[in-house]
Amino acid sequence: MRVPHAAAAVILSVVLLFAGATAGHAHVTVEASSTEAGSWAVLTFKVPTESDTASTTGLRVQLPVDAPLLSAQTQPVPGWEAEVVRSELPEPVTDDHGNTITEAPTEIIWTATGEGLAPSEFGEFKVSVGPLPESGTLHLPAVQVYSDGEEVDWVQQASAGTEADRPAPSIEITPATPDGDQDAAVDAAQPEEAGSQNFLGWASLAVAVLAVLLAGVALLRRPRVRDA
Incomplete structure (x- = not known):
């Protein structure tokens, strides 16, 4: 494809402009x-x-x-x-x-x-x-x-x-x-972290109790084996 002379001149001008801008920076x-x-x-x-x-x-x-x-x-x-x-x-x-x-x-x-x-x-x-x-x-x-x-x-x-x-x-x-910002952020994070740990502790205890109850119910519902 042949590029018209006018278009080629425009392209060359743009290239030179960018080259000059690059060198000038x-x-x-x-x-x-x-x-x-x-x-x-x-x-x-x-x-x-x-x-x-x-x-x-x-x-x-x-x-x-x-x-x-x-x-x-x-x-x-x-x-x-x-x-x-x-x-x-x-x-x-x-x-x-x-x-x-x-x-x-x-x-x-x-x-x-x-x-x-x-x-x-x-x-x-x-x-x-x-x-x-x-x-x-x-x-x-x-x-x-x-x-x-x-x-x-x-x-x-x-x-x-x-x-x-x-x-x-x-x-x-x-x-x-400010020097206090980081300390305040740490202090604010500590109660939240402690609360999260307490919640996890209670949740674990509840799961354990539920498991014991289910095990007990299962034992009670087992059919008894009669003596011969």
Whole structure:
């Protein structure tokens, strides 16, 4: 079956559109082992090399200062060195123990000690942080550095109804689970479980009594054997 030239052109355009969309979605992203407010989490930054000619040789990630993360510890990555930059906060904050905090980690810098991430490769960079903010979206703007000197800013925040071309890595903070909820659920389950056990006990006893009665009735109804 021959495809008209106009139809072939449309098909080719669609293929190119999807190919471009796929290539454009190879963003720097982050995943968190926990998103619960107030918890500690391991953040994993996934960094793909989008350049066809240069390698990724650096990554800089900015940490929030309005709701600072009081601790940041990087996991070693072979062929890379990491630096956690601590800075004085614009406004002091108070931690859960009532201590006044005037400085906190504000940036993490990963630098390749070798060739870095070649074209078509990606790397993962992990950092343990905490405690997470109480609510909202945790934006973590990043700058990707290439071996040819180019720097790609992943710092944009999407607005209502629009999608950022180079979005900043981010995670959505979820509400904290109250400590008493799990205990309350356990306590609520215990009476129900005990009631179920009592019911089963009485049911078993009733079955046993019924079996004895039936056996007795059967014995009484047996015909007597007369002596010869």
